[in-house]
Amino acid sequence: MLASIRVELIKLKRSKIMLVALAGPALVALLFFSLQASGANLRAWPLYLFAGMTAWATFMLPLTATIIATLLAQLEHGPKTWAHLLALPVPKWRVFAAKAIVALGLIAAMSLLTGALLAFGGWLAGALNPENKLLDPAPFAALAETMVDPDDQAFGDLDVMLMVKEWRRVVAERLAYVYLSSFLLIAVQLWAAFRFRNFLIPMALGVGGGFFAIFAQASAYGVYFPWLMPFNTLGFMPENVEKALAYGLVGGIGMGLLMFVDMSRMQIK
Amino acid sequence: MFSVITGGEQPEDNEKEARGARFMLREGRGPMTIAIETEGLKKRFRGVNAVDGVDLSVPQGAIFGFLGPNGAGKTTTIRLLLGLLTPNRGRIALFGEDLRRNRIAALKSVGVAFETPAHYEHLTGRENLDITRRLLKLDKSEIDRVLATVELSHVADRHVRKYSLGMRHRLGLARALLGNPKLLIFDEPTNGLDPVGIREMRDFIKTLPDRTGATVFVSSHHLAEIEQMASHVAVIHLGKIVFQGAMDELRGLHAPRLEVGCSDEAQATALLGGGARKVESRNGRLIVELPTAEGAKARAASINRRLNDAGIDVHHLALAPWTLEELFLQLVGANPHLGQK
Ligand SMILES: Nc1ncnc2c1ncn2[C@@H]1O[C@H](COP(=O)(O)OP(=O)(O)OP(=O)(O)O)[C@@H](O)[C@H]1O
Ligand SMILES: [Mg+2]
Numbered sequence: 159m160l161a162s163i164r165v166e167l168i169k170l171k172r173s174k175i176m177l178v179a180l181a182g183p184a185l186v187a188l189l190f191f192s193l194q195a196s197g198a199n200l201r202a203w204p205l206y207l208f209a210g211m212t213a214w215a216t217f218m219l220p221l222t223a224t225i226i227a228t229l230l231a232q233l234e235h236g237p238k239t240w241a242h243l244l245a246l247p248v249p250k251w252r253v254f255a256a257k258a259i260v261a262l263g264l265i266a267a268m269s270l271l272t273g274a275l276l277a278f279g280g281w282l283a284g285a286l287n288p289e290n291k292l293l294d295p296a297p298f299a300a301l302a303e304t305m306v307d308p309d310d311q312a313f314g315d316l317d318v319m320l321m322v323k324e325w326r327r328v329v330a331e332r333l334a335y336v337y338l339s340s341f342l343l344i345a346v347q348l349w350a351a352f353r354f355r356n357f358l359i360p361m362a363l364g365v366g367g368g369f370f371a372i373f374a375q376a377s378a379y380g381v382y383f384p385w386l387m388p389f390n391t392l393g394f395m396p397e398n399v400e401k402a403l404a405y406g407l408v409g410g411i412g413m414g415l416l417m418f419v420d421m422s423r424m425q426i427k
Numbered sequence: 428m429f430s431v432i433t434g435g436e437q438p439e440d441n442e443k444e445a446r447g448a449r450f451m452l453r454e455g456r457g458p459m460t461i462a463i464e465t466e467g468l469k470k471r472f473r474g475v476n477a478v479d480g481v482d483l484s485v486p487q488g489a490i491f492g493f494l495g496p497n498g499a500g501k502t503t504t505i506r507l508l509l510g511l512l513t514p515n516r517g518r519i520a521l522f523g524e525d526l527r528r529n530r531i532a533a534l535k536s537v538g539v540a541f542e543t544p545a546h547y548e549h550l551t552g553r554e555n556l557d558i559t560r561r562l563l564k565l566d567k568s569e570i571d572r573v574l575a576t577v578e579l580s581h582v583a584d585r586h587v588r589k590y591s592l593g594m595r596h597r598l599g600l601a602r603a604l605l606g607n608p609k610l611l612i613f614d615e616p617t618n619g620l621d622p623v624g625i626r627e628m629r630d631f632i633k634t635l636p637d638r639t640g641a642t643v644f645v646s647s648h649h650l651a652e653i654e655q656m657a658s659h660v661a662v663i664h665l666g667k668i669v670f671q672g673a674m675d676e677l678r679g680l681h682a683p684r685l686e687v688g689c690s691d692e693a694q695a696t697a698l699l700g701g702g703a704r705k706v707e708s709r710n711g712r713l714i715v716e717l718p719t720a721e722g723a724k725a726r727a728a729s730i731n732r733r734l735n736d737a738g739i740d741v742h743h744l745a746l747a748p749w750t751l752e753e754l755f756l757q758l759v760g761a762n763p764h765l766g767q768k
Pocket of ligand 2: 502503
């Protein structure tokens, strides 16, 4: 298995995948840095980071996952190397598993990068202009306790006190949730990308999925929609967090296994 | 053994049982001498029987030519042999290992070069080989060995994008040779090469069994090409094997012919056409059929002499090669049912 993964990494040399992996997080961070630096002050760190993570979870993660899955598959579709790869004395599923692991690894790295670059952008905005400095709400926790109405809608339905006191842990945890709940959409995108030689099919699926996600938020069935699961784990509707995490993670693993079985049986013409 | 397939269709079930029994028997034997064995292999694509009951038996150490025109089913058969396609019917064993039951063990002894060489364009030749080498868990030195074998060492660190088609074919060959597999499968290895490239490839393939002890299974739609390198041959037509045997048996099938260009065709035809000998005029040349391959040279000389003695000038005299089309006419003509699907 390690050899299979190593081989996939060799193929990434000089490919555009690394560029996508850097550009996605950088764009999210750049957007929120610009907002903050231009005076649209988000005031506190947790608000700023959650806003950035929402952009990551609803838009940039699904989009870059689509592109990465498509490029990983096109590495073989393009030069027609599937036949060679699948005629080697290596279990067929391993070929697909190695690509899935690379995709998951890249997206994990991108998640961390998004968090790091967002933080850097927030700090930079404050460094450039002290008026835009973001505040750490923790020192004000005691004060907030006396002032904040627990039913205040400013944070949606997020637990406000938790956000004030332990925002670092909450942000890190939710960044991980976003990632884990994206497994299902990643598995679906990989499957489509492997199955179809025409890259427009997985791209259309990803863009279409992301598009519907915007509207599915309002739907009662939105919680079952793979492209919405990362967003749902952010907790704007707390009752959906665990469901989205479970469906996304467990569903993703299940879908991945189905994909390995299906792809191993695929007729290579 | 000469084996133009006869039309007698056995009842399907008996046939299957008989095949099964033979298969089991062979599996149980000691040293395996059959590199590729297929039994009743069938593959259908949307109503087209691309491969239609193919029984192959490729002896170890042979250069086995797999001959057939475009669309005959060569590539489909090869993809079945590699487990890339699942047959609708039939079984495959490579060195006695059943492909369906034990794909990995069966494929361990196989190196393959496909019809159109496919490589990662953005990587160098060396990096491309390294990928396969790692998957096969071979020593790093293998790369330099196969690069030297196909004379590609000088461009090993260049991107494949910049390779010529000939280099790509050679890189495909190098990749197939990694780990010195016992069986090499080449699908039209001369596809798109220039005459020099074709000759180099052919000469290279010819040396392989002696050099590496490998069995070579090579497909082509060129009768002449296969004649020049193969020790054994199977001819496939519309998914069916119409001939299988040693190369010499195939040669024996088609009598040699002499192509004669002369000053007076009518007189020459009258002179040479006596008895059972077939003489016909084609494109301003006479095609004279000779009875056997033995003594063909002496016969050619004697025909030349007879024409000269009769005052006919001879300006062209050559043994005419048979084309695949003509061979088919002969093989299929004798069994008209083979022409139907
Ligand atoms: N993917 C496919 N879908 C449908 N039909 C196919 C497919 N691949 C091959 N065929 C059909 O199967 C038959 C055999 O094709 P195959 O490619 O095996 O022939 P071939 O002998 O390799 O020909 P060539 O010399 O042109 O490479 C043809 O009739 C072809 O049209
Ligand atoms: Mg072919």
